[in-house]
Amino acid sequence: MQPILKARDLVKRYGRVVALDSCDFDLYPGEILAVIGDNGAGKSTLIKAISGAVTPDSGKIWLEGREVRFHSPLDGRHAGIETVYQTLAMSPALSITDNMFMGRELRKPGFLGSVLRQLDHKAMESFAREKLNELGLMTIQNINQAVETLSGGQRQGVAVARAAAFGSKVIILDEPTAALGVKESRRVLELIQDVRSRGIPIILISHNMPHVFEVADRIHVHRLGRRLCVINPKDYTMSDAVAFMTGAKEPPPEPLAA
């Protein structure tokens, strides 16, 4: 099987710090790939290189077999890659709807939209409401309330809903359950499986081992800026995984294929 997203020899340096050290990456169609690694291992940089938020110094990325070069997050998004960043990337003073449609606003049909460039607030609101209900992550009273008036968990819910609603090829979730309570986390995990059942592969970055082992098909262990190994969660225990990523244990000799 061909990977839907493939990266080879990615290098990214910040001054003298090497965040990505000729890192490889493979994501196969329809799978949930977890990326785990210690703090500072370069997980976030890897994700940003894939989503377009960071341009790698060297290395190549292929999406569905075609080489891609992203120069901005917008490029990645146009290619069908949606990302929920750890920082959530939302504008606090703007409404939920504004945030969901940032950079891809809907305009009214006809003269109002094409000439007066008027936004179709109604259509965007009903779409946003529908997506949030689908997610079932929260009861939002007012879809036009500012994001800063939401709790941390609700904000995360909006960010996940945004990615799930628009991601067509790949969805990347960077610590999607970090700020969530037990029940909200459960909903996000259900959502992840729901998205996979629609055939869209997911990259999940998480420190939460139970969550990772529950939903992931494969686990990419990241260490010191590169892929240390890829393991199947059925063959290893959580403590093995932690041992690999902290360097307490040597990785298995052959990287596991899909």
Added chain:
Amino acid sequence: MSETQDYEKAAASSPSSVAVFAAHDQGAVKRIQHALHQTPWMVPAIVLAASILVFGLLLGEKFFSPFALTLILQQVQIVGILGAAQSLVILTAGIDLSVGAIMVLSSVVMGLFSFRYGLPTELAVAAGIACGTFCGFINGFLVAVMRLPPFIVTLGMWQIVLATNFLYSANETIRAQEIAEQAPLLQFFGNKIAIGGAIFTYGAIFMVLLVLFLAYVLRQTAWGRHVYAVGDDPEAAELSGVQVKRTLISVYMLSGLICAFAGWALIGRIGSVSPTSGQLGNIESITAVVIGGISLFGGRGSIMGMLFGALIVGVFSLGLRLLGADAQWTYLLIGVLIIAAVTVDQWIRKVSV
């Protein structure tokens, strides 16, 4: 992973209604705070209405006449137009100290192109507008691409543009009479429409239309939403798909363009082209923006508020002058208003409901 599921079982039997927002009574103060959070122009609107009412009661007919009220519009037209440019920049969490200088240079270009080079007035006006837009582009390029702080960039540009203005014009004024005879188009914004006692200059009408137009653009178009997003959190905006650099450059260019129109309106207002006019434009426009409730930290506020802010200053100046008070009282009260407006802004930001 059976032990994983165990701790979640307890949660399954808990009440299933999640995050229902109880509509409990929050008290009047909280409700006001919330309302202001949603409609930030309400404070200046109330202050404006109250100040008109107070001066109306104190002065009666003298103040509360169509003539006096439209006189205020005429007196604030330049500050209002510059304030519109300033609002856009401040919404992106920037500041533009060069608005006044760009305005004067644009008006000088319009004047000199007509009189020194003898070009058709239409062409001279176009050149002035291009000049203002280009100054704005330099600001925008330095802020967005070179990533210099807006305060420093526009502080520098203020001096550069002002000096250019004096060098280029050789500090010469073009007299109103000559303009009226040879290039009346330059005084276009000085034309008046009289309805009863009310006198509306084209410049005042232009100011109101400009603010309404920008209010529409900021609220109803994607570009407008992007301006707010960039001012709110540029990194988040970039990650969620806004072209931050392009938005910033377009904002500064539009600001320069509006300043050039202010320059044109300035010729209409004072009649002549004078390189020494409009020196306080930057400070007065920032005052209007701040009193209008637009946050200096970016991303919050509405341009209508700026118009109300400019009008408040106009009402105070005229009202106190008609009362025979020392002009310093105006400045004192405006200083108080500025500090009060920022205090209210900080309070509104703390809203959590």
